[in-house]
Amino acid sequence: MTSSPLPAAPSMAAHPEQAFLQADGVKKHFGGVKALDGVSFSLKQGEVHALVGENGAGKSTLIKILSGVFPYDAGTIQFDGAPYCPASPHDAKASGVQVVHQEFNLLDHLSIAENISIEKMPKTRFGLLDRKEMNARARKALDAIGLTDVDVRSPVNSLGIAHRQLVEIARALQSDSRILILDEPTATLTERETRRLFEIVAAIKARGVTVVFVSHHLDEVFAICDRVTVFRNGQSIVTENISETSPEGVVRRMVGRELETSDPAEEERSALGAMALSLDNLQTRQNPKDKGVSLDLHYGEIVGIAGLVGAGRTELLRAIFGIDPARSGTLLRDGQPVHFSGPRDAIASGIGFVTEDRKDEGLILDMPIAANASLASMKAVSRSGILNFAAERELARTGGERLKLKYGRLADAVSSLSGGNQQKVVLAKWLARNPKVLLLDEPTRGVDVGAKAEIYAILKALAREGVALLVVSSEMPELMTLADRILVLAEHEIQGELARPDFSEENILKLAYGQNQTAGEQ
Amino acid sequence: MTTDTLKSAAPAREGLSLRVLMQNSGIGLALLALIIFFSVTTEHFLTPNNITNILTQITINLVLAVGMTFVILIGGIDLSVGSVMAFAAVVAGKAITMPGFGDAEAIALAIFAATMTGVLCGLFNGIASAFWSLPSFIITLGMLNIARGGALQISGAQTIYSFPFAFEEFGSAMVYGVPVVFLVALLFVLIAWFILNFTVFGRLLYGIGNNEEAVRLAGHPVFWYKVAAFTICGLTAGVAAVVYMARLNISSPIAGIGFELNAIAAVIIGGTSLSGGRGSVIGTLLGAIIIGVLANGLILYGLSDFMRQMITGVVIIVAVILDYYRARFASK
Amino acid sequence: MKFSKLAAAAATSLVLLAGTAQAADKPVVGLIMKSLANEFFQNMMKGAEAHQQKRGDYELVAVGMQNETDFESQINAVENFITQGVDAIVVAPADSRAMVRPLKKAMEAGIVVVNFDVALDEDAKKQQGVELAFVGPDNRGGAKLAGDALAKKLGEGAKVVIVEGNPGADNATQRRLGFEDSVAEYKLNLLDSRTAHWETEEANSVFSTMLTAHPDIQGVMAANDSMAIGVVKALESAGRKDIQVVGFDNIPAVVPMIKDGRMLATVDQFGTDMAANAIDMALGVVAGGKPLEGWVKTPIELVTAD
Known part of the structure; x- marks a missing residue:
């Protein structure tokens, strides 16, 4: 164990420009399906390298090959000048390749410290678990990524989704990593947490560790990456320096065609219909305060709900849909007060609910x-x-x-x-x-750029047909593209409403953080 | 054979493919291998009389396993079926020996009493485990004791006997060498197969086993579907009790000890996943036949009781391991 | 089955409380039975209760168990009886070895112990230095009575099979040995011997398969009547009227079968009176009588149609 949870820069740093991992013509088949059909790319010491491409383009397969989950069928991978074909994830870790997966691999009921040390538990002279050492290690690992305010002894399931992600990263960094692969690390993070993650990535990079960054968010890729490799249909299309390309160029490579660019401001918006759904002081079970949420939703309208994780957005949708019936307040459907005792009732009245977690x-x-x-x-x-x-x-x-x-x-x-x-x-x-009313919670989470645009087009078409849509999203550009109005929620309360002309990330964030700057921490 | 529905997560009505066939024929091949082995190594295995014997012997387990399939498909388990069968048999035994009834009335009353007892026990299991979201393992363990105690209490721990002659005839009746009671069991398999593959109810049971929340959020009354699955299981325990009584012409309060484990084994050997959502009742039929063939064949083979028990255990484990590889093959 | 043990233990303590409340100066007898789910012991228990009502000069505290192999609750019962200070313990051991040590403790506490139904293991008794008489039927001798009846009916060299009780159970072993004694004495041809765990349905299945393997079977010795019923049903389904069946216990359900010849014989060991007899002997010792010695055999009788 190194004394610092962040590994020191290996001696290789002398040749930062030289590729130390080189893949050529890598192929992988599953039965008759070609998952990888000729992938070539290289990694340099201490760079942040983005892998982008639509889902199913081959990124995940490549990551699994690099991390030893399964072998490749053809092609070569050289690591430090020697052939690299890890037989198991353990093998890959021994070579210094660490992955933070999209799906969480944490054990919910164990403590943070136990999770961080799970691969190699510290032992006392008598072979018993050395709890003190384990907690100390975890403390160091968390401090290193700036999670100074979290108790390492608390169980993982007491953490929010964003903190869990950070604990995973801390765990991966604790071993001597040379390549750290982050598989969609920001999918569940709020803007603020994402910024924190970027600071951490910069720190890791400064230590000479190579970071492979998989993301659907091109703004993130352009914010922190040095190079980007684009995947399409199991092939690597191109590797470019970020400084020499543009998001539009990358998207074009990803989809292999031009996306219809739509300037939301110029789009024709249909006239508002009658009131479809109206909440009057609706209080969810989780809402600790006396005040609930009031909002109106008309037919043909898309209303966006913005807010930080934990602001009560999902809870609100669940209350409307009758999953967790509201504590108090009234719900008007077509102007009539209704009480949904379960999803069945909500569905019967023409409401649909696209949930946050499709799995x-x-x-x-x-x-x-x-x-x-x-x-x-x-x-x-x-x-x-x-x-x-x-x-x-x-x-x-x-x-x-x-x-x-x-x-x-x-x-x-x-x-x-x-x-x-x-x-x-x-x-x-x-x-x-x-459905006459459609509730959507994070409608494009984990969805690639091409499909995202298609889903937006569908939702807008639905609104034109007269459907009332209520969309919760953590992606502000998404809300700004889709919504006619954006309501910003914080601590189970609507902080304000933005009309189309006032749409900007800055305005949304101002409302989301409100006067209470700590809201985003929980 | 209806291999197209065997083992698929849900009915895929897109015809037979080689892959589907490969996925599903494992259990059938294993049964075929056993049959060939016993036919070659023993003199009497493949004789009409012995086949009749095997069919008679597997009937009770098959009936119980059909009900168990419903419960396991929704990710539950029912440990009480053996005891509920004894309870139902004793209640029906009391009914059938009540004075003042003609044979036909007494038999009808007994069949009604047995199935109702089973249904009520199953209903209780279902409501208790679904309403409080408690593990069915523990609820049905409770029912195991309740039903066994009830059977002993009602019967005073005495074997009930001397049933109408017509009832006994039904138990030993044959159609072309096939026991009528087995045909009844087969009818249950067919009904279950139809329900699971062709009805909304069956479809949603698979859905609940895979992802209960998704089914609930799609507006379906998951609670009642779960209760129904347990009630069906209870019903089959009642039917098994009728078969038991007709075959042996007695009701014993200590009948059916350990039968739940045999029924579970048949379901699992038949390829239904213990975690729910995947499997088929045709698989259960084959699983029950395998258990029956094994029990019968190993005696004919001359193996000692203890070796027989060991080999049955080995077969259960091998079946589950095979299923693991089949599942992996299917996911590729 | 933790559940049943707990339940049995709880039942024991409740019964004990109730028992002491009434015990003024009459002697208290603790009766430890085997599984009351077994109708043989159920009847024995009823016999003991009737006996207590009739004599009326002692208090009876009875404890049963949930199943045949659950000897732990018997051990608990002995310990509770010792704590309670009963005058006599009358016990039908579930395990002929495991029960020796707790019973020794009871004897050391000055309690009169009478062992009935199943004898404690001789070696285990020697090891623990326990001198304890056994009051009970000769299971082996009884089985031999039934076996002899079968042999006499079929004649020398006849082909027979045995359907055994639970492997490891003492009375199952004794009965099998008794059947084997008849086989040896009358030079019968024993084709197969298998367990059906005392159970009707299993006996039915196991025996019908044995019959397939050995269609020339002439006689069947079943270690209890429940299994004999299963055998008779298998013979009826197979349409075989030429095969003779003997059983053991003389339960009510076999009475018509013996009468109409579907069964040749069974053995009555007067289970109803067995516990009552043992209680009488225990009370005799408590009242100052001579301690029992060796094996006090209780009556057994062959039951046939005649």
């Missing part, structure tokens, strides 16, 4: 695309309780067509789809019911 709440991953698409429309695809498979296929096919869903067969498990297409299946599930 846990939105989809049945192991079941076919068709079965997922029809999940909320069982009546439409059955007669007296008996399924009509032809009707179900038809429903899924038309839904898929409408959303430009890319799939093999409708009988394939939904888990075989990329993130963007999975999200489209969630949308298809609700659109099959022709």
